[in-house]
Amino acid sequence: MILDPLMIMGIGPFPKMGIKGAALATIIAQFTVTVIFIYNSKTRELFKDLNIFQPLDKDYINTIFKLGLPTSLQTGLFALIAMVIAKIIAQWGPTPIAVQKVGTQIESISWMTAGGFSTAISAFVGQNYGAGKWDRIKEGYRRGLMIVGTIGIFATCLLIFGASPIFRLFIPYDKEALGIGIRYLRILGLCQFFMTIEIATQGAFNGLGRTIPPSLVGITFNTLRIPASLILSSTYLGLDGIWWSISASATLKGIVLPTWYILLLKKIPQLNNKRGANENDRIQERVFTDN
Template sequence: TTIPLVLGLIFGLVFFLFPHSYVSFYNLESGISAEAAGYLRIISLGIPIIFLILNFSGIYIGSGRSDIPFYFNAAGLLCNIILDPLLIFGMDPFPEMGVRGASLATLLSQGVVLILFIRHLRRKNGLLGRFRFLIRPHRKYTLNILKLGLPVAAMNVYFAFINMNLARTASVYGGYLGITSQSIGGQIEGITWNTSNGFSTALGSFVAQNYAASKMQRANRAFRYTLLMMGALGVVVTVAFVWLGEEIFSLFVQEREAYLAGGDYLMILGFSQLFMMLEITTQGMFNGLGKTTPPAIISIFFNTLRIPLAIFLGARIGVSGVWWAITITSLFKGSILFIWYLTLRRKN
């Protein structure tokens, strides 16, 4: 808990002090840039909270209580849904706050989730015997945590950096429609991405427990079952995105040009959903075995490849080329990581 809190404070301070430096990367209009910087400055106050929420979620999931993070995060989501219209558009007694209202709603909702976690952990019969939240870091444990966590953290941070560059490339070849397609389309795709991540995290915890107990047959069986479930979901999502992309996007954006462009995004990304889930599920298996480096290598290499590929294809077929760059690299990531796991399994 001490490590994520310190990291959260560092990141939060950076974004709070230098929001304009980050926002200027996208070359937005001055008015939009100012609103984005204001949004980021408020959101930065919640970055330590996000780090703690993820930390507590990991503790519960690792202890076999994945239901608790689900309930608490669902409560935060419900709170955000209620607060968003109240603070954005204004309803008595709340004033109209626009973009700043959206950021404040998110911040307050995250605070609710954190309070729920702390109250549950501080109960007399709480998880792990009401352990202390803040301690002086022990060198041995800190190094072990960094050894396991740094490859995954580096992969996720780098992935965010790549997405920033892809958004900038999308704005070059698609203008505001490119940004809209990626931002809203990414949120829609996030439903499947987050579902896969949830199962991957649960799989990693289960595999780690059975690997430590020398029960690899159970771990492998869990991997197969998870692959089947994620495969079934991947097929459903692929069909929905490819055939109903415009209809799905129009639920969130009513402008015809926007939902047509967004439908194109979902259609192209739809072909990669099955392979994305294969990658994320296999990553969970590797993490459970304590081998976090292979997924990081595959992810970093092919995510890096997305930028030159997006520029190359975008210059020839427009913003659709950016989406095809994402899909093509996802196909390779899922396939190669799965083959890597099968090769490692045969050797051992």
Template structure:
């Protein structure tokens, strides 16, 4: 098929690297949107960054919902390509885009209308909450761009063209980096300026994706971006993407609860440490997610083509690559937590509080990368339920565990330990579950 790459033949390591590097770079670019905002807003003060951080949990939830069509595209389109079914490939791509637009409009409107009661969950001081509400309403109107871009990214990843999302998102990041200081300090718009800069960058990214597909015709000569939904394709996409979106969205609800608890224990500094620390942790998360996404696209094509031995070799190769990087990040978080945090928030009380978060969280980094890597194999096989069950169960365990540790007098570190322990559990359980499936299914089919 025009514009797509066949991943069922050729050297596995080279293909994984070629596919994973742009995906990882794209993930880092998307992460850099938030980090750029936080680095500049952090210069305003810890209260401003606490306001932006409270919205960050909601934008994380929104990104989690958009995974329905990002993963839905990567897996459904990838499998259709592997099966050499061009009609299904086109239909599934259009369905993912149409669904992403409908979901984003509904979700964005909900957050815009109910911004004030939603932000009140964190029990912030009134002037901080007011900043957060204004920031959230601006960001919510950009969700159609964000959701569509996620679906576009999934389509290009499934086609083995991961360099295109990297290039497009790179342009968006450059725009955001230029506009942030101009709007925040040059025009003295503060956090509102950061929100507007992100809005313009996200809109540009979405328009560039549409240009690549409709004008340059990168993948197909004649492609309909939006289409009338058909039951068979919609059901297939929801079956694949809904568990992934649900587990990540439920994860965000957990973080909202932990954010409120952190505010109760440490004021705005507690919430700031959780939200900003989570953004910094995204360095390891996005690295492993990049390899996992590449592995998912690789497995989707090879599993559909019954190339099981290539699936197993790709899994082992990816595991080694993430282990090496995870060990490095573990070392940095444990021994240089304060120094890393101070890059984003230079206030002494803020980076000392955040440094404790990174040190405790650092112990779980290898297990987190193990979990996400194995997710890539599950997703590629179309089995999105096992990772969802593991993630939801362990993430919700954080709530009673955090309450137990806090009631025991541990304070903020008790919340951080609940996160670290459950992340470790997820990695171990995910590995055990995969080994069972590997023994029963994949090893047998590889013979």
């Protein structure tokens, strides 16, 4: 964040490098963070015995692979889908591409904030799932939804009612870009509440060790953006049809995924109780046989 404007515009000791400056700033930042992590892994108590170069344990690798593969597929496919959507948008020229880039950064005020709370919800649910405290899981999820839902409502109001002044901060003089940007923010503003709910629920699923449901929902509805964009953009909606396809898919994800999670919460404790009862029966049977 600090190096970007300095290296792009050539402020202070840095020469003006434009887009190359942005790339270098990213590399320097990531390299610095990596060095700090390696240094802390050797000095902090938590990581003092950590050796990142030691042979890998197959059981750990299998578990990490099982949990991480669905999410990684979702992320990778999301990037591919975004490129296809960008190609569709490019039919209207370079201005809409630039507008979407700026609009996405503005919109990130909600989904990046919700992502932070999603991580907290994942940790909280995972801790209580291990302890079998289902009441705390349900209450923690409910409180988490209240927090991210409030963020989503705030973002909705901000993007819908403040679209014009917000976008003017970034592109003040181009009337075409300004008009497209205002419509983009207002259409995407409608889905902010549902999007934050979906992100929070994804964290709750991860806390239960079930990464497939959020990935399945995400991949399905993100993929549907492509045909929806093609169909809607061919109507009188034009370019706005693409924005509506993105907003609609995000809304559907925010409805389907929480519904799936709530149904799962009702089912898992019963399954665990049955397993526990069956295990107790087997233990008592062995004790009786031994005696």
